[in-house]
Amino acid sequence: MVEKLSLAKQILDGSRRALAKGITAIESSRQDHRDTADEMLQELLPHTGNSIRIGISGAPGVGKSTFIESFGNHLVDIGHNVAVLAVDPSSVITGGSILGDKTRMQTFSSRENVFVRPSPAGDTLGGVTRRTRESMLLCEAAGFDVMIIETVGVGQSETIAADMVDAFILLLLPSAGDQLQGIKRGITELADIVLVNKADGDQKMIAERTVQDYRSALQFIKGRHSAWQPVVSACSSLDGHGVTEVWDQLIEMQLALKESGEFETHRAEQSIAWMWGETTALVLSDLKDDLSVRESVISIEKAVLSGAMHPMLAARQLLKKFKSLDTTCARDGASTF
Numbered sequence: 001m002v003e004k005l006s007l008a009k010q011i012l013d014g015s016r017r018a019l020a021k022g023i024t025a026i027e028s029s030r031q032d033h034r035d036t037a038d039e040m041l042q043e044l045l046p047h048t049g050n051s052i053r054i055g056i057s058g059a060p061g062v063g064k065s066t067f068i069e070s071f072g073n074h075l076v077d078i079g080h081n082v083a084v085l086a087v088d089p090s091s092v093i094t095g096g097s098i099l100g101d102k103t104r105m106q107t108f109s110s111r112e113n114v115f116v117r118p119s120p121a122g123d124t125l126g127g128v129t130r131r132t133r134e135s136m137l138l139c140e141a142a143g144f145d146v147m148i149i150e151t152v153g154v155g156q157s158e159t160i161a162a163d164m165v166d167a168f169i170l171l172l173l174p175s176a177g178d179q180l181q182g183i184k185r186g187i188t189e190l191a192d193i194v195l196v197n198k199a200d201g202d203q204k205m206i207a208e209r210t211v212q213d214y215r216s217a218l219q220f221i222k223g224r225h226s227a228w229q230p231v232v233s234a235c236s237s238l239d240g241h242g243v244t245e246v247w248d249q250l251i252e253m254q255l256a257l258k259e260s261g262e263f264e265t266h267r268a269e270q271s272i273a274w275m276w277g278e279t280t281a282l283v284l285s286d287l288k289d290d291l292s293v294r295e296s297v298i299s300i301e302k303a304v305l306s307g308a309m310h311p312m313l314a315a316r317q318l319l320k321k322f323k324s325l326d327t328t329c330a331r332d333g334a335s336t337f
Contacts, residue, residue, distance in 0.1 A: 007036075008043045011142050016115060019142045023117055026134045041134060044141040049267070051083075051140045052254060055161045057151040058171030063197045064150055066237040067171060069108040074244050075146055076113050083115040083144035085135055087152050115144060130281065133164050133274055162190040162224070163273055166263070167250050169193045172214070174207035174234075189221055191230055193249055199234035199241065207234040227260035228253050287322045296321050 007025075010018030026037045058064050065086070072082050084105070109116040117135065136147050151161045162168040170191035188194075194214055199207030214232045223230045231249055235242030257263035287293055300317060303309035309317075 008040045008141075011040075011044065011138060012047060014143050016142075019115065019138055020117070022138050023119075023131075023135045026131045026138070027119065037134070041137060044137065047141040048137040049140060051145045051147045052167070052250060053136065053147045053149070053165040054250065055149045055151065055165035055168045056171065057161060057168070058197070059173070062171045062173050063237050064171055065105055067195070067197055067235070067243070068148060068150060069105040070237040070240055070243045071246060072105070072108045072114065072148065073111070074240075075247065076108075076111050078247075080146045081113045081144045082146045082148065083136075083139035083142075084109075084117070084148045084150060085132055085139070086116060086118045086150040087132065115139060115142070132161075136164070159190060160277075163270055166257075166266070167192045167253055169195060169246070171195050171197045172210065174198060174203045174210050188218070190224060192223070192225070192228060192253060193246065194218070194230060194232040195242070195246065196232070196234045197237060200236040200239055204234075204236075210234075225257060225262055225266075227256045227262050287318065290322065293318060293322050 007018055007022055011022055022037070022040055025033045025040070028034065028037075056064055056068060068084060068086075072084065075082050105116060108114055117139075119132070119135070132149060136149070139147060147165075149161060149165055168190050170188070170193070172194060174196055196207045196210045196214070211232050211234050218230055218232060221230075233242055233245065233249075235246065237243065254263065257266070296318065300309065300314045304311055304314050
């Protein structure tokens with residue numbers, strides 16, 4: 001217990017080593033590490049929530065890491081402490097991940113008021129890891145007042161990333177009119193700020209046209225906040241054009257949401273969604289780990305593979321088996337008193 005509390009205290013004191021160690025405990029699947037992480041999080045909880053949480057997404061090659069380096073350097077220059085949780089995609093075959101974001105932000109990541117933590121996405125949808133939220137809380141407790149969550153890329157499941165941040169930034173590439181993706185409607189509706197990146201050189205005019213196209217398109221899409229209308233602008237992560245203005249837009253958005261009461265409501269709803277997401281994950285984990293259920297899984301999977309059983313029926317049978325074991329355990333436990 002003393003070691004757990006001392007780790008939390010070291011994080012509060014701003015120790016980067018303790019912060020990295022704490023995140024490692026959070027990401028671990030070992031039960032003793034999870035117990036350590038749960039107690040540590042409970043102790044640190046009163047010291048969290050004081051940052052502005054920013055999600056950044058975009059297709060591969062759009063320049064997310066380069067933008068974060070340019071944007072992050074500006075934030076540090078004006079006195080902020082910035083933590084970046086960069087999520088790398090995991091191989092569906094090997095489960096491995098390159099974890100190269102820190103090497104792509106060498107200047108920024110080496111600065112004193114910066115913490116960059118790359119993590120593999122694993123099998124979690126939404127462009128984030130299952131433990132991104134907890135890692136974010138640890139960074140806040142360590143004194144970082146700007147949190148940046150870099151996701152693995154664009155997809156409908158990015159809603160999970162948007163649901164854990166205060167502002168969601170979507171990066172796009174300059175594109176000609178008939179190539180305008182309108183992107184998938186789902187992720188466009190999530191964006192609070194749309195940035196057309198790489199607006200430099202011979203791409204600058206194309207980027208400006210892309211901005212106008214998206215501004216027109218977003219007029220017909222309802223944003224996720226009633227107090228904030230999504231904005232679209234161009235920027236260049238290489239020469240810094242339009243990058244510093246993004247922070248002004250974020251502050252303007254935060255003030256608008258706080259004045260309307262949406263900011264607090266949004267964060268409260270995020271906490272409830274997190275609770276149910278964790279509940280679902282824990283129940284699924286318990287179901288898969290239960291030895292008695294595992295025996296049934298083999299025969300049920302064979303039935304599904306052969307076409308003898310519908311997957312929906314198979315799922316219901318597994319859940320029924322799990323529930324019956326839970327009821328039996330409860331009854332046996334009650335009989336011992």
